[in-house]
Amino acid sequence: MRIVQIAPNLYPIPHYAGTEILVYILTETLVNKGHEVYLYAPEGSKSSAQIINFKQQYQSSEELVDYVLKTMPNNIDIIHDHSLSINSLKKEIAVPTVSTIHYWDYTSSKFCVHVSKKAREIYGNNKGFYIYNGINVDDYEFSEEKEDYNLFIGRICAEKGLHDALTVCEKNNEKLIIAGPIYDESYYKNQIEPRIKNNKKVKYVGFVKGKEKQNLLKYAKCVLFPSIWELFGIVIIEAMACGTPVLAFPNGGIPEILEDFPNLLCNTVEEMTYKCKNQLFPSYKSLRKCVENKFSADKMTERYLFVYQLAIIDRNKLLHKSFLH
Known part of the structure; x- marks a missing residue:
């Protein structure tokens, strides 16, 4: 299959x-499965697919879609838009299109994919599809040996x-x-930094990736995820x-991810505090097995390929119908 992937025009x-x-x-999984993939992405992007860089950053949706349609190779089977650009234009284009809604956005296109059932319910009015995000599980080292930190x-x-x-x-x-980039400087300066400075047991290590991120994840006795809203x-x-x-x-799609482990869900900070202190956790191996069974890159990609086929069949039916009339 000849596939165009449109990334958000923000980060490489x-x-x-x-x-x-x-x-x-x-994109990498599709290439590994033998598909011909063209990735539209900002400069500095890296991929096994054939990369076509956006002309400039922060184009309007209309400019971005127009650029893609003018520059993409011939005989493309499917366009997969992750940028919301095609969805926001609310108009049909000649090539069958699938849009994944990664953000808080209401959908208009027929073949919209949400990243959780909850997201589809709220932003898709229970229409379209949901496909859980997946990762290459083998890229993550498993460890039953944990160190004394959250x-x-x-x-x-x-x-x-x-x-x-x-x-x-x-x-x-x-x-x-604490690991991650500071997105809200005022929040960090006023609510977080003073508490870090006053507590020797708290350490901020900044943004991490690769092996450093891997080691933090696999040796932590617990990851705390008190996000107030999360699609996935x-x-x-x-x-x-x-x-x-x-x-x-x-909240959001989190109960779906932790469906097999409802005891990891906390309704209050007090409940999270209690469960963290008493380590009321499932077995480490069962957590790994859950990801292998439900959230692998292969499983995610096969589901997307199924939706691609549905979009192509739907477009062919429309073409056939218009030809007959």
């Missing part, structure tokens, strides 16, 4: 942001709930390692692949 692929990670994993990993901004993770560890007098939460499955339990609030 791959990137630490969840959408960019997903686009990279899906981990928060993610963007540092109010909606990710780092202040609650700090509260949990302060009340339990436990170590907390790729950090959760990354941690579970390493055999590390994740305590999270039951």
Whole structure:
């Protein structure tokens, strides 16, 4: 199949942001399965696919789609848009198109894919498809040996709930390692930095990736994920692949990820504090097995290929119908 992938026109692929990670994993898996993939992405992107760089950053949706349609190779079977550009234009284009809604956006195109059932319910009016994000599980080292620290990993901004993770560890007098880029400087300076400076058991290590991120995930005794709203939460499955339990609030798509482990869901900070202190966790191997069974890159990619085929069949039916009339 000849496939065009349109990444968001923000950061080079791959990137630490969840959408960019997903686009990279899906693209690489499609290439490994023998498909011919063309990836539209910002300059500096890396992929096994054939990369076509955007002309400039932050184009309007209309400009971006126009650029793709003018520059993409002939005989493309499917366009997969991760940028919301085609979806936002609310018009049909000649090539069958699938749009994945990674953000909080209401959908208009027929073949929209959401990253959780909850996202489809809220933003798709229960129409379209849902496909869980997947990772290359073999890229994550499993460990049953844990060290004496909890981990928060993610963007540092109010909606990710780092202040609650700090509260949990302060009340339990436990170590907390914080990893991630500062997205809200005011939030960090006013609500986070003073608490770090006043607590020798809290350490901020900045943005991490690769082996450093891997080691933090696999040796943490628990990952704290007190996000106030999350369509999916790729950090959760990354941690579970390493055999590390994740305590999270039951919002957005998180209960779907932790469906097999309802005891990891916490309704309040107090409940998270109690479960963290008493280590009320499932077996490390069961966490890994869950990711292998439900959230692998192969499983995700096969589901996308199925939706691609449906979009192509639907377009062919429309062409056949118009020809007959």
